[in-house]
Amino acid sequence: MTRNRHLLGWLEAAPLAVILLGFLIAPIVMIVIVSFWGATEFSIYPDFQFENYAFLFSSPVTYKVFGATFKYAFITWAFTLSIGFTVAYFLAFHIRSQTVQIALFLVCTIPFWTSNIIRMISWIPFLGRNGIANQTLISWGVIDEPLEWLLYSDFSVILAFVHLYTLFMVVPIFNTMMRIDKSLLEAARDNGASGLQTLLHVILPLTKPGIMIGTIFVVTLVMGDFITVRFMSGSQRANVGRLISNDIGLLQYPSASATAVVLLCTVLIMIAILLRFVNIRKEL
Amino acid sequence: MERRPRSFYVLAAFFGLFVLFLYGPILTIGILSFQGPGGGLTFPMNGVSTYWFRDLFQEQAVGDIWGAFRRSFGLGLMVMITTVVISVMAGLAFRKKFRGSGILFYAAITSLVIPSILISLGVGLIFNQLGLKVHWATSGFGAQLTWTLPFGLLIMFAVFNRFDKSYEEAARDQGATAWQTIRHVVLPIIAPSLIGVALFGFTLSYDEFARTLLTAGSYNTLPLEIFGMTTNVTTPVIYALGTLTTIFSFGIIAAFLLAVWIMGKRRARLGSDAGRGV
Numbered sequence: 001m002t003r004n005r006h007l008l009g010w011l012e013a014a015p016l017a018v019i020l021l022g023f024l025i026a027p028i029v030m031i032v033i034v035s036f037w038g039a040t041e042f043s044i045y046p047d048f049q050f051e052n053y054a055f056l057f058s059s060p061v062t063y064k065v066f067g068a069t070f071k072y073a074f075i076t077w078a079f080t081l082s083i084g085f086t087v088a089y090f091l092a093f094h095i096r097s098q099t100v101q102i103a104l105f106l107v108c109t110i111p112f113w114t115s116n117i118i119r120m121i122s123w124i125p126f127l128g129r130n131g132i133a134n135q136t137l138i139s140w141g142v143i144d145e146p147l148e149w150l151l152y153s154d155f156s157v158i159l160a161f162v163h164l165y166t167l168f169m170v171v172p173i174f175n176t177m178m179r180i181d182k183s184l185l186e187a188a189r190d191n192g193a194s195g196l197q198t199l200l201h202v203i204l205p206l207t208k209p210g211i212m213i214g215t216i217f218v219v220t221l222v223m224g225d226f227i228t229v230r231f232m233s234g235s236q237r238a239n240v241g242r243l244i245s246n247d248i249g250l251l252q253y254p255s256a257s258a259t260a261v262v263l264l265c266t267v268l269i270m271i272a273i274l275l276r277f278v279n280i281r282k283e284l
Numbered sequence: 285m286e287r288r289p290r291s292f293y294v295l296a297a298f299f300g301l302f303v304l305f306l307y308g309p310i311l312t313i314g315i316l317s318f319q320g321p322g323g324g325l326t327f328p329m330n331g332v333s334t335y336w337f338r339d340l341f342q343e344q345a346v347g348d349i350w351g352a353f354r355r356s357f358g359l360g361l362m363v364m365i366t367t368v369v370i371s372v373m374a375g376l377a378f379r380k381k382f383r384g385s386g387i388l389f390y391a392a393i394t395s396l397v398i399p400s401i402l403i404s405l406g407v408g409l410i411f412n413q414l415g416l417k418v419h420w421a422t423s424g425f426g427a428q429l430t431w432t433l434p435f436g437l438l439i440m441f442a443v444f445n446r447f448d449k450s451y452e453e454a455a456r457d458q459g460a461t462a463w464q465t466i467r468h469v470v471l472p473i474i475a476p477s478l479i480g481v482a483l484f485g486f487t488l489s490y491d492e493f494a495r496t497l498l499t500a501g502s503y504n505t506l507p508l509e510i511f512g513m514t515t516n517v518t519t520p521v522i523y524a525l526g527t528l529t530t531i532f533s534f535g536i537i538a539a540f541l542l543a544v545w546i547m548g549k550r551r552a553r554l555g556s557d558a559g560r561g562v
Contacts, residue, residue: 005380012373012374013388019430023427024398027405094292115510122309220398220399226401263399263402
C-alpha cells in the first residue's frame with residue numbers, strides 16, 4: 001500500500017515534475033554550462049573557461065550595479081511593508097462586515113491580474129515634465145519650475161516598484177492576520193494593553209510569517225527585475241537584470257549567463273535565510 | 285455596536301489613498317485615451333474624441349496588435365487549462381506525502397522566485413542549441429507555465445489544508461472507488477477554488493512579459509507588442525490600447541468572480557451537490 005502511495009503520488013505529480021524539469025531545471029543547468037563558454041562577436045562556442053566570471057568580478061560596474069539592485073530591493077521592501085501592513089491591518093481588524101472585507105480585499109488584488117507594462121505606462125502622464133504632479137505643484141505655488149527628477153529617476157523606479165508589488169505584501173499579511181484568534185486581542189486589552197501595545201506585542205509577532213512571505217516575493221521580484229528599471233528610468237539607471245538583458249541584446253550569452261548565475265545564487269541565499277523564519281506550507 | 289475608534293478614520297483615509305494610488309494612474313490614461321486628434325501624452329485635453337481608438341483598428345505603422353491579441357488570448361486559454369489540470373493533479377499528489385515531494389515542492393517555489401529573465405535566457409539557449417525555433421506556443425507556453433503553476437499549486441495547498449477528509453472517507457465507506465471519490469466528491473467541493481486557479485492561469489499568462497521575452501519567437505504576444513510600442517509610439521494611441529486591454533482584463537476578472545459568486549449562491553441554496561453524482 002505504501003509503495004502504491006509513492007507511485008501514485010509521482011504519477012499525479014508527473015506533469016508538474018516534467019514541466020519544472022524541462023522549463024526550470026534544464027534552463028538553469030544550461031545557463032550554468034553556458035556561463036563557462038566563450039563568445040565571439042556573433043556566436044558562442046563550447047569551452048570551459050572562467051573568463052566570464054573573472055571579468056564579472058573584476059569589473060567595478062558589477063559591484064555598482066549589484067549595490068543599486070540591493071538599494072532598490074531594500075527601499076521597495078521598506079515601503080511595501082509599511083504600506084502593506086497598514087492596509088492589511090485596516091482590512092483585518094477594522095472592517096466588521098465580512099462582505100465589505102472581501103470586497104475591499106478584491107479591490108486591492110485586482111490590479112495584480114492586469115498588465116504590469118500598462119501600469120508602468122500609466123505613470124507617464126503623472127510624472128512627466130508637464131505631467132499632473134508638476135502642474136499641480138506649480139499651480140499651488142510649491143515650486144516655480146517643473147521638477148526634473150519625477151520621471152526617469154530612482155524616484156520613479158521605486159514608485160513603480162511600490163505600485164506594482166505592494167499587494168504581494170498585503171495578501172500574505174492579511175492572510176496571517178485573519179487567522180489570529182480574536183480572543184488574544186481581548187485578553188491583551190483586558191490586561192490593560194493600549195492599542196499600540198497590542199499591535200506591537202501581539203499582532204506584529206503573530207503576523208511575522210505573512211511578513212516573511214511578502215518579503216520573499218517583493219525582494220525576489222525587485223532583484224530579478226529588468227523591465228521596470230529600464231522603462232521607469234528611461235534606460236538611465238541599471239540593475240543586475242538590465243546588465244543581463246543588455247548582454248543578451250549584444251548576443252553575449254556566456255557573460256549574460258555568468259551574471260545570471262551570480263544573481264540566482266544571491267537571490268537563493270537571501271531566500272534560504274528568510275525561509276529559516278517561516279514554514280511556507282503551513283502558512284497557506 | 286461599539287463606537288469606531290479614532291484610528292479607524294485615520295486608517296480608512298490611508299486605505300482610500302492607497303486605492304487612489306492603485307487605480308489613479310490607470311484612470312488617468314483611461315481619460316487621456318479620449319484625447320482629441322491633436323492631443324498629446326499629458327493633460328490638458330485637446331478636445332474629446334474616440335480618434336485614438338479608431339486609430340487602433342486601422343493599419344498600424346508598426347506591429348500587428350490584433351494578431352498579438354489573438355495570440356495572447358489563445359496562449360492564455362492554453363496556459364489556463366494546463367495550469368488547472370496540472371495543479372489539481374499535483375495538489376492531490378502532495379496530499380499523499382510521497383517520497384521526494386519535498387524536492388518537488390522546493391522546485392515549485394524556486395520556479396516562483398527565480399528571476400524571470402533566467403527562465404527567458406535559459407529556455408532560449410536550450411532551444412537555440414537544440415536547433416529548434418522558439419515559438420510562443422511551445423517555448424513561450426512552457427516558460428509561462430513556470431510562472432502560473434506555482435500559483436496554482438499554492439492555491440491547491442490552501443484548498444486541501446482546509447479540506448474535510450471525512451467526505452472522502454464517507455464516500456469510500458459507501459464503496460466508491462478512488463476515481464469516483466475524486467470525480468463525485470473532491471472535485472465538486474473544490475470547484476470554486478479551481479475557478480480561482482483558472483483566473484490566475486489566464487491573467488498571469490495574458491500579461492506575462494519577462495518570461496516570454498526571449499521565448500516567444502518572431503510572433504509577439506500582446507505585452508511584448510505594447511512594450512515595443514513604448515519605444516517608438518508617442519501618441520495617445522498607446523493609452524487607447526492600454527485602456528482597451530485593461531478593460532478586457534477587468535471583464536475577464538469580473539466574469540471569473542461572478543462565476544465564483546454564482547456557484548456560492550447555488551451552493552447556499554441547494555447545499556453542496558458533492559456526492560450527489562449519479
